[in-house]
Amino acid sequence: MAGNSRLTVAVHALCWLALARRHGRPGLTSDQIAASLDSNPVAVRRALGPLRDAGLVTADLGPGGGWSLGRPAGGITLADVYAVIEPGAVFALHPHRPSQECPVGYGIGPVLGDIYDGVARAVAGELSRHTIDHLLDTVLHTHPLPTEWTGIPDAGVRPAR
Numbered sequence: 363m364a365g366n367s368r369l370t371v372a373v374h375a376l377c378w379l380a381l382a383r384r385h386g387r388p389g390l391t392s393d394q395i396a397a398s399l400d401s402n403p404v405a406v407r408r409a410l411g412p413l414r415d416a417g418l419v420t421a422d423l424g425p426g427g428g429w430s431l432g433r434p435a436g437g438i439t440l441a442d443v444y445a446v447i448e449p450g451a452v453f454a455l456h457p458h459r460p461s462q463e464c465p466v467g468y469g470i471g472p473v474l475g476d477i478y479d480g481v482a483r484a485v486a487g488e489l490s491r492h493t494i495d496h497l498l499d500t501v502l503h504t505h506p507l508p509t510e511w512t513g514i515p516d517a518g519v520r521p522a523r
Contacts, residue, residue: 366448368409368447368448369440369443369444369447369448371399371401371405371409372409372410372413372443372446372447373440373443373494373497374398374399375395375398375399375406375409375410375429376413376418376419376431376435376438376443376494377435377494377497377498377501378390378395378398378399379395379419379429379430379431379435380431380435380494380495380498381498381502381514382394382514383430383431383435385513385514387514388430389422389427389428389429389430390428390429390430390514391403391427391428391429392404392406392407392410392428392429394428394514394515395410395429397515406429410429412446412447413432413443413446413447414429414432415446416442416446417432417433418431418432418433418438418442418443418446419431419432420432431494434495435493435494435495435498436493436494436495436496437493438493438494438495439489439490439491439492439493439494440489440490440492440493440494440497441486441489441490443489443494444485444486444489451478451482452478452481452482452485453474453478453481455471455474455475455478456470456471459471
């Protein structure tokens with residue numbers, strides 16, 4: 363079963379916005395974010411929309427507009443992003459109630475529910491330990507580009523592939 367990449371895409375975009383802010387660019391267009399993701403600007407807008415609704419990013423329309431962090435990168439945890447991107451339980455129980463005449467069907471829900479609650483607490487706890495700022499620092503220090511970085515591309519300019 364393939365994993366879901368929505369959290370990864372959102373965190374990548376937030377780190378890119380944080381890096382832009384560090385370099386004096388308070389906001390980036392969907393095209394500029396899409397260039398880093400090697401994606402489509404429409405996909406960027408779709409990914410960042412829920413983050414905008416939650417106040418983690420802002421979006422300014424019109425010329426010179428773009429996406430910006432809604433609060434300092436050090437104040438956005440991965441748990442904050444996860445809560446917006448993946449609301450609800452990590453795992454779900456049966457879509458319908460199993461047979462209550464079966465010894466497994468009768469007891470599996472409460473037992474799995476306790477386990478799943480523990481998994482959710484562990485996920486939230488681990489994600490709460492990491493901020494966008496911390497993640498960006500880790501990326502930049504542990505996996506630096508092998509070539510010189512030329513900076514954030516201007517709006518509407520996509521790097522050649």
